[in-house]
Structures are given as structure tokens and as C-alpha cells.
Amino acid sequence: MPQATLHQILDQLPALEPEELRQLDQAVRSRLVPQAESSKRETFHQALLVSGLVKQIRPPRQYEDAPRRLIEVQGQPVSETIIAERR
DSSP: OOHHHHHHHHHHGGGSOHHHHHHHHHHHHHHHSOHHHHHHHHHHHHHHHHHTSOSOOOOOOOSOSSOOOOOOOOSSOHHHHHHHHHO
16 A cells, blocks of 8 residues: 555544444454454354354444443342342
8 A cells, every 4th residue: 555545544534433433443454354264254154144043143343332321229229129029
């Protein structure tokens, strides 16, 4: 890749949205995976599909959508409420 193209890509990085950055990351990672490893993984996924163990293969998630927030609960702890309802 010519240096000018690389510099253009790097200059445009700050303007990308988080989802676009994730897509770019996946594209780069897929190109960096050795071909033999990629072929083995694809063969394994096809075997899972053909056997009926899975219906579709999803790409692995790299990032959480949003940080999880803890919530305040009034009264009994949720675990105690669940145990009481099971009785």
C-alpha cells in the first residue's frame, strides 16, 4: 500500500463513528488472520451448519454496546426475592 493511502486512512480515523471503527477493526483483523487458520475455522463452521448443531454463524463481538450500569433496589436483595418466589 502506498504511504499516501495509509496516511489518508489514518487521517480519517478521528472522523469515524464507533460502529464504523468496529467494522474497520473486523476488516483489519480478518486480513491479519493467517489463511490456514481462517480455512480451518471456516471448515469447522460449515461442519456445524451441515450437522444442524447451529443455524447460523455470527462474527464474534469485539466490544460491548454500552457500559452496564448497576441499579439500586429497594427492600430485599433480588437474590432473596427469587429464592422466596421459587418456594
